[in-house]
Amino acid sequence: MAHSTSSHVHTPRPGTADGGAQDPLAQMLDLDAVVFGPYLATVTDRLARLASDGVTRIVDLGAGTGTGTFALLERFPAARVTAVDSSPDMLARLAETARRRGLAERVHTLHADADEALTGLADTDLVWASASLHHLEDPAGALAAIRAALRPGGLLAVAEMDGVPRFLPHDAVPDRPGLEDRLRTALDELHAGAVPHLGADWGARLTEAGFTVEREHATDLELRAPLPEGAGRYAHLTLTRVRGALDGRIDPADLAALALLLDGGPLDVRHREDLLVRSGRELWLARRPVDGP
Template sequence: MNQAHQNSPHHGAPHQHQGHGTDIQAEILDLDAEVLAEHMASITAWLPLTTDPRHIVDLGSGTGAGTFALLDRFPDARVTAADASADHLRRLRTKACARGLGERVNTVQADLDEAAWPDLGSPDLVWASASMHHMAHPDRVLRTVHDLLAPGGLFAVVELDGFPRFLPESAPESRPGLEERCHAATDRLIAERMPHRGADWGRMLSTAGFKVEGQLPVTVNIKGSRSEAVGRYALGGLRGIRSAAAETLSPEDLAALDQLLDTAGPHSILRRDDLTMRTERTVWAARRT
């Protein structure tokens, strides 16, 4: 995988490789953190830790959703955020300084598919949220994390079924089922680029020498009326899908999608009052024995 996107999760949506696409990706990551803040807090609270970690490594940190959730949960910890994207790490660093957390955050640009990693210390907790399926060699990454962790340390892997859905099946009125057809088109592209999405991470963790101590399914169902960020998340996600799958969609679907993406038009997705963010995630907690 290349350095542009290898460790920056976009939650199952195809990646963009130029400037505007990078901005969309960063916006999606920030919106994910905003909309799912309560879910992230519940996941960090669930982790089967024997003591509060003092040093945490966030693998594939993106713009810092996991980093800041972990800093909130463990006020005495410091986090090393590792990611392939210099832009995402700059964004993370800016947010950390703005929140007065700069001294507790260290950023490291790294291609985690390389055999040799930079020095990440000996953490008590390693966190990888929506990043493991991006790895070209996940078995090697798992073994590296096992050796990296302090004895008895915990590895938390958060993975997801795919990019969230937002529209009801009957929407839009002119082309019911449009969202699912769009995702079907991009799923084919994703399967080629990220063959490890949907892998059996529990088995892979055990094979790498970990003892899996817990598995937590997380169901997300957040109505747009609870957060206006849901609409912005849907808009950003569908923009990314249009960019990736435009050539594979029918002219009718493409026209309906463009109406949803036209923020000045009457059919804009931002004008809808029936949006609900729906997705599934799974968390595995595995200990180095």
């Protein structure tokens, strides 16, 4: 079985220890796509430039709520997307969004564990894997399956982020300077054991799997006021998940300081004027070679 998921903070899967966690995760994924909408548009532009010979069949692997699915449907108007996820809740939400936007005809959902097999997917022009490969137990096996699902010359886009986004200046909470740095360090330690493929060098892994890596981009995004609509809620959802993950793992004074950022009081991230959003994003664009197996 794959590891439990969030794009930024990893907590147990639905059906295991905290089955109610999926909805905040879904909201967080949707808000991430809104807050970083211009970045997502840049990424799909890059893809469109590489996919000069047309894209009609797309697979969104680990699709979540469909942030990639819908961005790609917009960028490639002739395409249909097969959205693959191991979470029926995510797929139901994605299918409902497709219906609401009048896109149901162009979206097919497939409930599958990418660690097991990707049967029924063939001749794909483009596979999109955003914040999903690091969740797998056997990414090498999945990359081989993706390669087989692509047509010769087809593209794979792997998008990852460098960890939990940051939202605060150094002295955001009086008497606890550097709080967010300490949270990030504790999360990195937690993830190093629980999510070993997070932060992997996907360029090297893609090459090992027989892909030709055509582009690699690392981007440090930093948004400042005026922030996009939803940035405060995005920060609140993210830091709420951070608090859940780090409860009992950090200095209680830091946990109490974190609570002050979430409790609706004067320091709450939903209405701070000094809120920022910083996030490191990485992108690998690779191709299944035209010649070869």
